[in-house]
Amino acid sequence: MKYYDSQAVVLSNEWVNDEYKxxxxxxxxxxATVEPGQFFNLMCPSTDKATPFFRRPMSTYxxxxxxxxxxxxYKVVGIGTEGLSTLQAQQTFKMLGPLGHGFNLKPTDKHILVLGRGVGLATLAPLxxxxxxxxxxxxxxxxxxDKERLMSQHRFADAKAAIIEVIDSDRSSAIDHVDALIRDVHHQQPIDAFFxxxxxxxxxLLQQLALELGIRGEVALEQNMACGIGMCHACVIAIKDQAQTQLVSxxxxxxxxxxxxxxxxxx
Ligand SMILES: Cc1cc2nc3c(=O)[nH]c(=O)nc-3n(C[C@H](O)[C@H](O)[C@H](O)COP(=O)(O)OP(=O)(O)OC[C@H]3O[C@@H](n4cnc5c(N)ncnc54)[C@H](O)[C@@H]3O)c2cc1C
Ligand code: FES
Structure with missing residues (x-):
C-alpha cells in the first residue's frame, strides 16, 4: 500500500464536546484516497509543557x-493530542499515511453490525x-x-443505518443488555459480519458471539505506536493463529x- 508523508494544512480544528475535537x-x-479503517501517523506540535517525540496514530474519520x-x-488525552488541539486554521504539520489494512466487506454481505464506543465511532463511521x-x-x-458523549449519529444516519444508542448512565450499555440486543437484531435479519x-x-462479547453464532467479525485495535510502518516493533501483539492453536506475533x-x-x- 502506498503512503505519503504529507504537509497537511489545517482547515479547521473545533471542539465537539469537552473531550473531543x-x-x-x-x-x-x-x-486522501483511504480505505475505511486505515490511519495516519500525525506529527503533533509542541506545547509549553512538552514536545511529543513520536507521531500519534489517528483513524480517518x-x-x-x-x-x-x-x-x-480525536480525544485530547495526553501531550500529543494536546499539541494537536492547539493547531489553528492555516497552520501546517506532517502526517504519514494512509497506513495499515482497513475493514473487509464481502460481496455476499447483506447486513452488517457495527458496534463502537467513544472514539471507536470515528473509525466505524466511514465503514x-x-x-x-x-x-x-x-x-x-x-x-x-452518557448522551452528551454519543457522537457521529449523523454519519450513521446518512448511511441509513438502523441506530441503537446505549449509554452507561442508564445501564443500557451493560454487556448482557448489548448481548440481548445483538441476538434480537440477528433474529430479525441475519448478520453477515460484525465490526x-x-x-x-x-x-x-463480539468474539464470543462470532464463535457461537458463526458470524465473521473484525476489530480495529488501538495500540501504542512509534513508526507506524512496521520498522520499530513498538506495536507488536500476540494473536491466535487461524487454527486457534498457537500464538503468533x-x-x-x-x-x-x-x-x-x-x-x-x-x-
Ligand atoms: C490505529 C489507531 C487509530 C486511532 N484512532 C484514533 C482516533 O481516531 N481518535 C482518537 O482520539 N484516538 C485514536 N487513537 C488513539 C490515539 O493514538 C491516542 O489516544 C494518542 O496516541 C494518545 O497520544 P497522547 O500523546 O495524547 O497521549 P499519551 O500521553 O501518549 O497517553 C495518554 C494516554 O493514552 C494512552 N495511549 C497512548 N497512545 C495510545 C494508543 N495508540 N492507543 C490507545 N491508547 C493510547 C496512554 O497509554 C495513556 O493512558 C488511535 C490509535 C491507533 C493505534
Ligand atoms: S509502530 Fe508498528 S512497527 Fe513501529
Whole structure:
C-alpha cells in the first residue's frame, strides 16, 4: 500500500464536546484516497509543557479524494493530542499515511453490525458509509458514557443505518443488555459480519458471539505506536493463529490495525 508523508494544512480544528475535537485538513487527493479503517501517523506540535517525540496514530474519520481533505475526530488525552488541539486554521504539520489494512466487506454481505464506543465511532463511521454505498444494510450500536458523549449519529444516519444508542448512565450499555440486543437484531435479519472498535469489553462479547453464532467479525485495535510502518516493533501483539492453536506475533500498524476478531487474545 502506498503512503505519503504529507504537509497537511489545517482547515479547521473545533471542539465537539469537552473531550473531543474535530479537525479538517487538506493533504491532496493521493493521500486522501483511504480505505475505511486505515490511519495516519500525525506529527503533533509542541506545547509549553512538552514536545511529543513520536507521531500519534489517528483513524480517518472522513476522507474525500476529490477535495483532498481528511477529517479526524480525536480525544485530547495526553501531550500529543494536546499539541494537536492547539493547531489553528492555516497552520501546517506532517502526517504519514494512509497506513495499515482497513475493514473487509464481502460481496455476499447483506447486513452488517457495527458496534463502537467513544472514539471507536470515528473509525466505524466511514465503514458504515462505504457499506451503504454497496447497498449493504447497516445496524449501528453506538455506545458512550452518557448522551452528551454519543457522537457521529449523523454519519450513521446518512448511511441509513438502523441506530441503537446505549449509554452507561442508564445501564443500557451493560454487556448482557448489548448481548440481548445483538441476538434480537440477528433474529430479525441475519448478520453477515460484525465490526467493532473502541472497547475491549465489547470486542470480547463480539468474539464470543462470532464463535457461537458463526458470524465473521473484525476489530480495529488501538495500540501504542512509534513508526507506524512496521520498522520499530513498538506495536507488536500476540494473536491466535487461524487454527486457534498457537500464538503468533503481529504488528498492529502493518498487519492491522484491523484483525479477525476470533484471533484476538482478550484477558
Ligand atoms: C490505529 C489507531 C487509530 C486511532 N484512532 C484514533 C482516533 O481516531 N481518535 C482518537 O482520539 N484516538 C485514536 N487513537 C488513539 C490515539 O493514538 C491516542 O489516544 C494518542 O496516541 C494518545 O497520544 P497522547 O500523546 O495524547 O497521549 P499519551 O500521553 O501518549 O497517553 C495518554 C494516554 O493514552 C494512552 N495511549 C497512548 N497512545 C495510545 C494508543 N495508540 N492507543 C490507545 N491508547 C493510547 C496512554 O497509554 C495513556 O493512558 C488511535 C490509535 C491507533 C493505534
Ligand atoms: S509502530 Fe513501529 S512497527 Fe508498528
Amino acid at each position: 474535530h479537525m479538517v485538513v487538506f493533504v491532496g487527493s493521493e493521500a 472522513f476522507a474525500n479524494s476529490a477535495t483532498g481533505q481528511i477529517e479526524f475526530l 458504515a458509509e462505504y457499506a451503504a454505498s454497496k447497498n449493504v444494510r447497516v445496524t449501528a450500536i453506538l455506545s458512550a458514557k 467493532t472498535c473502541g472497547s475491549k469489553r465489547i470486542g470480547k 503481529k504488528k498492529v500498524c502493518k498487519d492491522g490495525p484491523v484483525f479477525d476478531i476470533r484471533e484476538i487474545v482478550y484477558e
